Amino acid sequence: MIPVEPNYIQSRDHLDEYRVASKAVSVVSAPPPPTFTSSPEDIMNVSHLASSLFQRGELRNAEVLYIQVYKAMTLREAIGATHFRTLTAMNLRARCLAYNGDHKDAASLASGTYETIARTLGRRHPLALESMDCLVHIYRAQHCFAQAIATAKSLVENSRKTLGPEHPQTTRASYQVAASHLANGDYYTSESGFQAVVKCAEISMGKNNPETLKYTSKLACALLKTGQIDEAWEIAVNVAKRQVVLYWKPQVSPH
Numbered sequence: 001m002i003p004v005e006p007n008y009i010q011s012r013d014h015l016d017e018y019r020v021a022s023k024a025v026s027v028v029s030a031p032p033p034p035t036f037t038s039s040p041e042d043i044m045n046v047s048h049l050a051s052s053l054f055q056r057g058e059l060r061n062a063e064v065l066y067i068q069v070y071k072a073m074t075l076r077e078a079i080g081a082t083h084f085r086t087l088t089a090m091n092l093r094a095r096c097l098a099y100n101g102d103h104k105d106a107a108s109l110a111s112g113t114y115e116t117i118a119r120t121l122g123r124r125h126p127l128a129l130e131s132m133d134c135l136v137h138i139y140r141a142q143h144c145f146a147q148a149i150a151t152a153k154s155l156v157e158n159s160r161k162t163l164g165p166e167h168p169q170t171t172r173a174s175y176q177v178a179a180s181h182l183a184n185g186d187y188y189t190s191e192s193g194f195q196a197v198v199k200c201a202e203i204s205m206g207k208n209n210p211e212t213l214k215y216t217s218k219l220a221c222a223l224l225k226t227g228q229i230d231e232a233w234e235i236a237v238n239v240a241k242r243q244v245v246l247y248w249k250p251q252v253s254p255h
Contacts, residue, residue, distance in 0.1 A: 145184035194219035
């Protein structure tokens with residue numbers, strides 16, 4: 001079994017990407033028409049639409065599409081339930097369930113998908129790391145903090161061995177450990193964890209990267225929890241100013 005711990009959540013951290021996704025699927029607000037078939041072209045098109053809906057926050061519609069993609073893929077003997085594309089769709093469907101609050105179903109799906117990926121592609125495959133990341137989020141949402149911390153630590157170890165210590169995904173995994181400690185009330189442990197994450201993110205991604213700003217904001221939360229109010233206030237204000245500069249852009253109509 002996978003060690004006990006999720007958060008690939010980028011929520012509103014990438015507004016430009018969301019706008020691009022919104023433009024790309026501006027005509028799509030519901031599942032595909034009945035003409036959807038299991039041809040490779042349809043499978044890929046619907047998969048891309050589902051990913052765009054997921055990024056736009058239309059999780060229910062995205063989930064319906066992922067279910068259709070999964071069924072279409074498994075119906076095709078040439079693709080099968082263990083094909084890379086099928087497993088990718090299942091990972092994303094698990095995230096849809098998790099972000100919709102369906103944590104029990106999400107945990108079952110994510111755990112099963114992880115085991116399938118680990119068996120067919122290996123436990124250090126990027127898709128396996130994605131499943132582990134999702135499980136951390138789910139465990140935290142279920143208040144299973146010991147499981148969240150243990151799984152996050154395994155995620156860090158596997159990410160370092162697969163991607164390297166400075167890869168953004170490894171930094172995100174370290175963030176998961178710190179966030180899980182924070183949720184568990186281990187405030188001083190989470191503070192030191194966030195300090196290391198922010199330092200690494202600033203070097204590898206830059207101080208004004210959306211991910212770096214998210215990590216820095218969480219550091220302020222940890223500082224506040226440990227009673228370091230002035231430091232927390234200073235960091236929070238600084239992050240808010242940089243986010244305003246980063247996100248305060250005129251909304252350009254795609255038409």
